[in-house]
Amino acid sequence: AGHNVAVCALRGEHPAAGRLRQAGIEVTCLGAHRGSVRTLVGIGKRVRHDDIDVLHVTQRESSVVARALRPFIPETAVIMHVVDTAPVAVAERWINRLLPQPDATLCVSGAVRATAVREYGTAEQRVRVLHNGVNLAALKPSRPDVRERLRTQWAVRRDAVVVTSTSRFH
DSSP states (O other), X not given: OOOOOEEEESSSOOTTHHHHHHTTOEEEEOOOOTTOHHHHHHHHHHHHHTTOXXXXXXXXXXXXXXXXXXXXXXXXXXXXXXXXXXXXXXXXXXXXXXXXXXXXXXXXXXXXXXXXXXXXXXXXXXXXXXXXXXXXXXXXXXXXXXXXXXXXXXTOOTXXXXXXXXXXXX
């Protein structure tokens, strides 16, 4: 829609980098070391040099870097994306409370929203829940015999309870 998109991975070559490049998206893999000041300065320079409007970060370490840069990139919106409910270490929790707030925090559920507020110190009014956009109705079997056929194929008893789970489905 007329926007330039670039992806920057803090570490080495990301598994998705090749597919992104094939789609015409610029990918930079920094090969950064954990807690590196050089990484922080490098990203800050890149954001200012490339006149980046939105910095969308998706991992815990990336969110710390982006929030630490916040005072130096006031014209850039910082969007933090939290995807799990894992607690953070006490020291990291304190660091999160000392860092500037992101402009917005996106979460995939109410439980993740609570984690963003509790663990990342994000102000509740800056958190938005965006549920995964999967149309479950479209995933229902098209024929009524599908369940029976799969139970037979996979040797699952007719009275057995079957539970599935898909995580980080993107």
